[in-house]
Amino acid sequence: MYNSQNGKFCHPERQRRIPHFYARDSSPRQGGAQNDSISTDTNSTSMSHLSQFDPEIANAIESELIRQRQVLEMIPSENFTSEAVLEAMGSVLTNKYSEGYPGKRYYGGNEYIDQIENLARDRAKALFGVSHANVQSYSGSPANQAVCFGLVSPGDKIMGLHLFYGGHLTHGWNVNFSGVYYTSVQYVTGRDGYIDYDALAKQVSEEKPKLIFVGATAYPRKFDFSTLAQIAKSVDAYLVADISHIAGLVISEDHPSPVGHADVITTTTHKTLRGPRGAIILCNGESSEPLKAPPERSRKYLPTMIDRAVFPGLQGGPHNHQTAAIAVALKEAATPEFKEYGHQVMRNAKALAQALLDEGIALITGGTDNHLILADLTPLNIGGKQAQNVLDEVGITLNKNMIPFDTRKPFDPSGIRLGTPALTTRGFNEEDMRVIGKIIGEVLKDSTNETIKNKARDTVRELTEKHPLYPGLTVL
Numbered sequence: 001m002y003n004s005q006n007g008k009f010c011h012p013e014r015q016r017r018i019p020h021f022y023a024r025d026s027s028p029r030q031g032g033a034q035n036d037s038i039s040t041d042t043n044s045t046s047m048s049h050l051s052q053f054d055p056e057i058a059n060a061i062e063s064e065l066i067r068q069r070q071v072l073e074m075i076p077s078e079n080f081t082s083e084a085v086l087e088a089m090g091s092v093l094t095n096k097y098s099e100g101y102p103g104k105r106y107y108g109g110n111e112y113i114d115q116i117e118n119l120a121r122d123r124a125k126a127l128f129g130v131s132h133a134n135v136q137s138y139s140g141s142p143a144n145q146a147v148c149f150g151l152v153s154p155g156d157k158i159m160g161l162h163l164f165y166g167g168h169l170t171h172g173w174n175v176n177f178s179g180v181y182y183t184s185v186q187y188v189t190g191r192d193g194y195i196d197y198d199a200l201a202k203q204v205s206e207e208k209p210k211l212i213f214v215g216a217t218a219y220p221r222k223f224d225f226s227t228l229a230q231i232a233k234s235v236d237a238y239l240v241a242d243i244s245h246i247a248g249l250v251i252s253e254d255h256p257s258p259v260g261h262a263d264v265i266t267t268t269t270h271k272t273l274r275g276p277r278g279a280i281i282l283c284n285g286e287s288s289e290p291l292k293a294p295p296e297r298s299r300k301y302l303p304t305m306i307d308r309a310v311f312p313g314l315q316g317g318p319h320n321h322q323t324a325a326i327a328v329a330l331k332e333a334a335t336p337e338f339k340e341y342g343h344q345v346m347r348n349a350k351a352l353a354q355a356l357l358d359e360g361i362a363l364i365t366g367g368t369d370n371h372l373i374l375a376d377l378t379p380l381n382i383g384g385k386q387a388q389n390v391l392d393e394v395g396i397t398l399n400k401n402m403i404p405f406d407t408r409k410p411f412d413p414s415g416i417r418l419g420t421p422a423l424t425t426r427g428f429n430e431e432d433m434r435v436i437g438k439i440i441g442e443v444l445k446d447s448t449n450e451t452i453k454n455k456a457r458d459t460v461r462e463l464t465e466k467h468p469l470y471p472g473l474t475v476l
Contacts, residue, residue, distance in 0.1 A: 051476045062475040069469045071395045076372035076419025079274045088325035089276050097317045120327035129259050132303035134281040136310050136318040140244045140268035143279035144170035150309030151238050152210050154181045160213035162186040164402040171213040189404045193365040201231045208235045215242025218417050220368040229261035238263045248272025252342020272421050275329025278322045345371050348420040351430035355437020372419035376403050385412040390447045395460035426467040
């Protein structure tokens with residue numbers, strides 16, 4: 001339920017457990033002043049200029065807003081930002097060019113942009129416990145490209161988890177820049193879906209890569225960063241931890257941190273971190289001197305190597321509206337409420353996994369240690385594409401996905417991938433997850449039964465109405 005007094009997306013009985021970043025808090029401060037840390041406007045927010053000038057775009061945006069409100073968004077890489085983040089993204093900061101870094105710009109008029117970028121960098125460093133943060137990468141893929149550009153040379157050998165076994169395109173996939181400009185060797189999981197660290201250590205010893213990516217888009221278990229660091233050090237390879245999916249869980253301490261183990265850490269800002277589209281690159285080392293090349297490529301000079309790889313190596317001016325929105329999201333992530341959000345994401349994921357198992361759905365690794373679940377639909381005699389489509393029909397959004405040792409093709413694989421970050425943001429809890437797991441199981445086991453699908457649609461509608469999204473927000 002939406003509480004109009006405090007704006008929280010939760011049932012009153014669950015307010016302790018649900019984050020409050022969508023609140024329009026009108027509670028007075030001492031002296032009667034309003035709390036200006038969160039918007040106090042309780043009227044509807046609209047985009048009147050857009051709707052008047054370009055009704056076609058406005059209608060499309062409004063339709064997407066309605067879609068997000070009315071479906072169960074369960075793609076684990078998606079989330080809902082706060083309205084404060086949305087406001088920063090739609091600000092006048094998009095007008096300003098700012099090539100360079102704070103205090104070292106190639107354009108004038110950047111005193112306030114410098115303030116914003118320094119806030120974002122300082123908040124990232126404090127949250128993750130590192131000495132350097134770059135917040136200019138446009139998204140996760142450019143961030144990983146910058147790391148490769150800064151740390152290794154074309155043709156050098158890199159390693160990453162194979163895409164079909166849960167890895168990411170930028171970790172060495174053959175049609176990606178990382179597999180075209182570098183000599184890529186991929187590692188895989190075992191038959192049980194887990195990374196075999198002994199097998200990986202043997203492969204690394206034989207291949208002797210210069211850089212090793214660790215991180216995934218569809219791996220439901222925790223990473224042993226300490227063991228991975230030992231493996232990388234055995235051949236003096238850089239260890240790069242891509243924590244795009246789990247950054248929020250690292251902050252909430254529901255997943256071990258790679259800090260102190262990985263040489264460089266990359267993350268997007270829009271998954272469990274719940275910010276705008278963007279990325280952060282983290283590392284330790286001597287203070288960055290982005291205007292001059294370091295005397296050598298070494299861990300000592302990682303901050304300078306990273307900064308110079310982002311600009312001027314790959315990008316021009318940063319997107320200042322994005323930087324501001326990242327700063328807002330990082331401030332939100334520093335609150336106790338965000339830690340509770342991370343805990344609830346985990347509780348929800350485990351409850352959902354158990355509900356799916358109870359429905360007879362096979363899960364890769366048998367469950368989850370994080371925010372996502374990878375299901376093998378082979379025993380149900382239904383492909384991932386068909387499953388994605390039929391669940392779309394009833395208002396459940398997830399994605400088809402390859403599973404380890406999949407015998408099917410990527411456009412119609414054997415699995416589906418789903419997760420809990422977005423629904424947790426809306427205030428869903430474990431009981432809701434048990435209901436969702438049950439209806440997913442019922443639909444997938446009898447996907448042509450219209451009675452079952454109609455029942456599922458009714459349940460989805462009840463759940464989304466119980467947990468409203470962006471009350472009062474409109475485009476038209």
